[in-house]
Amino acid sequence: MPATAEVVIIGAGVIGCSTAYHLARLGISDVVVLEMNQVGSGSSGKSASMLSLQARPDELCVRMALHSYARYMHFEEEVGAPVDFKKIGWLSVATEESAEHLRQSAELLRSLGVRTEELSPEEIKHRYPELNVEDVALGTWGPDDGIIDPHMIMWGYARRAREMGVRVQENVRATQIEVRQGRVQGVATGEGFIACGTVVNAAGPWAVEVGRWVGLEIPIINAARTIVVTGPFPAIPSDRPFVEDVTVEWYCRPEGPGMLMGMGVVPTEELDVPFRSDMLDGLLDAAVHRIPVLEQATMLTGWTGIRPLTPDNHPILGPVAGVDGLVLNCGWGGMGIIQAPLAGQLAAEVVADGYASTMDIGPLAVERFAPDPARH
Numbered sequence: 001m002p003a004t005a006e007v008v009i010i011g012a013g014v015i016g017c018s019t020a021y022h023l024a025r026l027g028i029s030d031v032v033v034l035e036m037n038q039v040g041s042g043s044s045g046k047s048a049s050m051l052s053l054q055a056r057p058d059e060l061c062v063r064m065a066l067h068s069y070a071r072y073m074h075f076e077e078e079v080g081a082p083v084d085f086k087k088i089g090w091l092s093v094a095t096e097e098s099a100e101h102l103r104q105s106a107e108l109l110r111s112l113g114v115r116t117e118e119l120s121p122e123e124i125k126h127r128y129p130e131l132n133v134e135d136v137a138l139g140t141w142g143p144d145d146g147i148i149d150p151h152m153i154m155w156g157y158a159r160r161a162r163e164m165g166v167r168v169q170e171n172v173r174a175t176q177i178e179v180r181q182g183r184v185q186g187v188a189t190g191e192g193f194i195a196c197g198t199v200v201n202a203a204g205p206w207a208v209e210v211g212r213w214v215g216l217e218i219p220i221i222n223a224a225r226t227i228v229v230t231g232p233f234p235a236i237p238s239d240r241p242f243v244e245d246v247t248v249e250w251y252c253r254p255e256g257p258g259m260l261m262g263m264g265v266v267p268t269e270e271l272d273v274p275f276r277s278d279m280l281d282g283l284l285d286a287a288v289h290r291i292p293v294l295e296q297a298t299m300l301t302g303w304t305g306i307r308p309l310t311p312d313n314h315p316i317l318g319p320v321a322g323v324d325g326l327v328l329n330c331g332w333g334g335m336g337i338i339q340a341p342l343a344g345q346l347a348a349e350v351v352a353d354g355y356a357s358t359m360d361i362g363p364l365a366v367e368r369f370a371p372d373p374a375r376h
């Protein structure tokens, strides 16, 4: 274990790996990435693996996703690892109660240059004959979304970072950040102390705990989501797109010879969640309602992961007032895979220059959640 480093990154999920790579690319390679388990063992290894422009809540998220999407299209040339992108498209369907929201979302996406088409129930049925559209009022279609391999993203970033001198330490847990006179001095770990001037908190759902070490309350709401993969299921052709029922937040896509489905926004304190079978009933009811033939499917496997959400659905990225040398890169919610290239780029710029030049990160500052002193 090195005794010193210029930068220590806590967490080797997709955000920590991207940050390490981007730091090295900016010429800062005296970096140690601490990972208490293995690379990708947190949320990043438990996602639905969708590179999605469609499911973005507002203009800022769409603009950020467009930036990262463009980077992914050249990932293999840039990083030297294939990400196996399969452009299967994203179909959203909404009942009457959520149709207006979906229509507005489609308008926003189009205004920002994201190809998005509105579909009638008949057009949806034509595109996806197995869907029940009886209660569907509106659908939207985004042809550019698809499946990507998060493990190859992490492996690619980590490997290139290592080639440039970064050290990735698996099975080493950070236990404390030492701060003296408002300045970071280093990180305590289960294997000894690393003196450093900068720490990046990329601990995903555990970022809250890391923040508390320095007296910072990071307002992340960790929410569990369960994913189920069926056994081989030829009743649904393997070239069907991703489909999301926006009213109940249930989704489904082909996965090998079977189907992958996900659902759930269940706040949790437990972060090493085993498979939550109590979340299955709602998921299976939503599945059989929207695609009735799924009643005949068998379950091959499943898992539950944590999405580190924030109150405004934007990540928390940037320096922290009063703790010089601490940089936050967390709260990436349900979009960390798609946003990883930009997340790493921005955090690396903050470390290198003290500010981000690629975009204004003011809206991502943790201070936006501080109580407004003018109101007191």
Ligand SMILES: Cc1cc2nc3c(=O)[nH]c(=O)nc-3n(C[C@H](O)[C@H](O)[C@H](O)COP(=O)(O)OP(=O)(O)OC[C@H]3O[C@@H](n4cnc5c(N)ncnc54)[C@H](O)[C@@H]3O)c2cc1C
Pocket (backbone or CB within 6 Å): 010, 011, 012, 013, 014, 015, 016, 034, 035, 036, 037, 038, 039, 040, 041, 042, 043, 044, 045, 046, 047, 048, 049, 050, 051, 052, 172, 173, 174, 175, 202, 203, 204, 205, 206, 207, 225, 226, 227, 262, 304, 305, 306, 307, 308, 329, 330, 331, 332, 333, 334, 335, 336, 337, 338, 339
């Ligand atoms: C079911 C599900 C589906 C999803 N689907 C998608 C999707 O389709 N598309 C998309 O873009 N996003 C999706 N997401 C969201 C995405 O997975 C997350 O936003 C992203 O993985 C967050 O990455 P991260 O690196 O911040 O966190 P993590 O991947 O959790 O990484 C944090 C790492 O920090 C380590 N760590 C924590 N504390 C310490 C410590 N003290 N010392 C050392 N190491 C520590 C952990 O072990 C972990 O490996 C999904 C999430 C879930 C749960």
